[in-house]
Amino acid sequence: MIQYPLWLADGGFLNIVEKNKQIKLQQKINSILKKENGALIAEVNDLKKGTKAIEERARGELNMIKKGEIFFQIINKKK
Numbered sequence: 001m002i003q004y005p006l007w008l009a010d011g012g013f014l015n016i017v018e019k020n021k022q023i024k025l026q027q028k029i030n031s032i033l034k035k036e037n038g039a040l041i042a043e044v045n046d047l048k049k050g051t052k053a054i055e056e057r058a059r060g061e062l063n064m065i066k067k068g069e070i071f072f073q074i075i076n077k078k079k
Contacts, residue, residue, distance in 0.1 A: 009015075046053040058064040065071050 043053065
């Protein structure tokens with residue numbers, strides 16, 4: 001009866017072990033999200049300051065080309 005609070009009660013050993021697992025998992029998730037946020041912040045800053053990122057997006061996503069450029073499309077045929 002004396003050991004019940006130590007092992008099973010709120011704040012007992014098993015509870016603390018479970019909380020530590022949850023903390024480690026959340027720290028991993030936070031680390032991943034921080035990296036993603038850093039990449040997004042860098043992209044936003046690049047879009048605000050420079051035109052190269054905008055041009056790259058226009059070319060890649062919208063298939064746009066500049067005046068005077070010639071567009072070549074390479075098609076790989078499956079055998």
